[in-house]
Amino acid sequence: MNTGTTSMQGVLTTVSVSGAFLKKCMNDSEKAKYLEENLAALPDCASYAVSHAQGTLTSISYEIDANGNITGISSGTNDPDGKIAKENAERRAKEKKAAEEKAAERRKEKKAEEEKAAERRAERKERMADF
Known part of the structure; x- marks a missing residue:
């Protein structure tokens, strides 16, 4: 699993891509294009998640598995100041x-x-x- 962490929209965001899927992308230009398009869309997804959250988001995680399936998970709180x-x-x-x-x-x-x-x-x- 190849993982990177950054801040998107002020929220800690982790993106993980399966090594097996990366290997598939190296041998298949369609899969590589699919991966690039979806990785490029993640900042917009994070922006949407932040703007539609009922509370305050504390973290977002995206995971792309060996088959290219994408799972998004967000965590938040309604008590950000405690x-x-x-x-x-x-x-x-x-x-x-x-x-x-x-x-x-x-x-x-x-x-x-x-x-x-x-x-x-x-x-x-x-x-x-x-x-």
Whole structure:
């Protein structure tokens, strides 16, 4: 696989061409023309992908396999500045802190109950010893 990476329309773009297809292109001028035309069209494809994306594209990848089939893959985000992720992380941290505080309060209450129960047992033991 022969791979090249560049920036098209400000998006990291990777193009991979199968070595087997390149060999076919060396022996077949029609396949070579097909490859050249499609490689030349990739900047327009990237431009189209960027302009029609619902969010912000982070990467585009084109792969040409041994038979000349082209696969395009794009990755993107609807949170390019990380604002949503930051808000979610802060919310989860608050929830975790609240849960930890609640658990600490329960442990404290349980410990107090155990101490009271121990005092009652000690008092009963003293009363039983007095008889």
